[in-house]
Amino acid sequence: MGRTVLVTGVSRYLGGRKAALLAADPQISTVIGVDVVAPESPIVGTEFVRADIRNPVIAKVMGEASVDTVVHMGVIATPKQAGGRSTMKEINVIGTMQLLAACQRTPSVRSLVVKSTAAVYGSGPKDPAKFTEDMEPRHSPSSGWPKDSVEVETYVRGFARRRPDVSVTTLRFANFIGPRVQTALTAYFSLPLVPTVLGFDPRMQFIHEDDGLEAIRAAVLSPRQGTFNIAGRGVVMLSQAIRRAQRQTVAVPSLLFGTVGRTLSPTGLADFSPEAVRYLTYGRALDTRAMHRTLGFDPAWTTEDAFLSFVQRHDAAEVDVA
Numbered sequence: 001m002g003r004t005v006l007v008t009g010v011s012r013y014l015g016g017r018k019a020a021l022l023a024a025d026p027q028i029s030t031v032i033g034v035d036v037v038a039p040e041s042p043i044v045g046t047e048f049v050r051a052d053i054r055n056p057v058i059a060k061v062m063g064e065a066s067v068d069t070v071v072h073m074g075v076i077a078t079p080k081q082a083g084g085r086s087t088m089k090e091i092n093v094i095g096t097m098q099l100l101a102a103c104q105r106t107p108s109v110r111s112l113v114v115k116s117t118a119a120v121y122g123s124g125p126k127d128p129a130k131f132t133e134d135m136e137p138r139h140s141p142s143s144g145w146p147k148d149s150v151e152v153e154t155y156v157r158g159f160a161r162r163r164p165d166v167s168v169t170t171l172r173f174a175n176f177i178g179p180r181v182q183t184a185l186t187a188y189f190s191l192p193l194v195p196t197v198l199g200f201d202p203r204m205q206f207i208h209e210d211d212g213l214e215a216i217r218a219a220v221l222s223p224r225q226g227t228f229n230i231a232g233r234g235v236v237m238l239s240q241a242i243r244r245a246q247r248q249t250v251a252v253p254s255l256l257f258g259t260v261g262r263t264l265s266p267t268g269l270a271d272f273s274p275e276a277v278r279y280l281t282y283g284r285a286l287d288t289r290a291m292h293r294t295l296g297f298d299p300a301w302t303t304e305d306a307f308l309s310f311v312q313r314h315d316a317a318e319v320d321v322a
Helices: 013-023 057-065 085-105 144-162 184-189 209-221 238-244 254-264 274-282 289-293 303-321
Strands: 003-008 028-035 046-050 069-072 111-117 167-173 175-177 193-197 206-208 226-230 248-252
Touching (some): 003 013, 069 085, 085 144, 111 144, 144 274, 167 209, 175 184, 175 303, 193 238, 193 254, 193 274, 226 289, 238 303, 254 274
Parallel strands (some): 003 028, 069 111, 175 206, 193 248
16 A cells, blocks of 8 residues: 555645645555645546645544645745735644644654745844754744744644654745746746845845655655755845846835835735845845755755746746737
């Protein structure tokens, strides 16, 4: 018998792709996709269950299927995706608490993989050149998705102590980017006029969407206990990225940056929350030695190449529209 894997958040792009990729793997016999709404189209090889991870019923789903591996991809990055900040926090934090409680009550669970974010390190002037997994943030996130992710990781560590028989892998991803994934940062680089913080040129790291999903697959198939930074090799400066995207820029004083940014993004897809503004001011870079040595994962795309794949697809889309 192969593995039985439950994946949360499958109605969104990355969660749906992850479920389909796992379903195609011969080592996995069953993939159960869970979300509050059904995906736009059926996910090949996946049994979809309409369920809210905030509801204790998720434990029944896991128990009846004898789930042995849980992949938690249900943390939402922007309020617009969730329908508001309060709903977003409920899904992210309360949902994770209920999911972990379900894992606690399901004896068959042997592995938990959590998609987290490097945003838990925050961004600020006192940051190290590169964050290692054991470093505490110098500028702790105080709001939004990064703060939710800090809370999520706290609950995950508590679960790991309560269930030492379960392999718990937390993956702290750099910003996903690529030809298809849509995030607040891809929306930022798609603005006709891209605002920057006057006097700052932050370093950025990216993970190509295909590499990110492959990292999760590696953690599912060969569980490794611990927390791992996941990013492509190298960094790009914000100014370099904007030039490669062939966008016009406007430098804005830091106190006005959020207001100007929201004005330039009428759809609201680009994120100009306080935490996003700090990232666009100071940037962030990750030490990925543990990813290579312990997780045994090597991204195929560098940070720069991953960004260029986004630019090339974006340019092609603009030509198609024209």
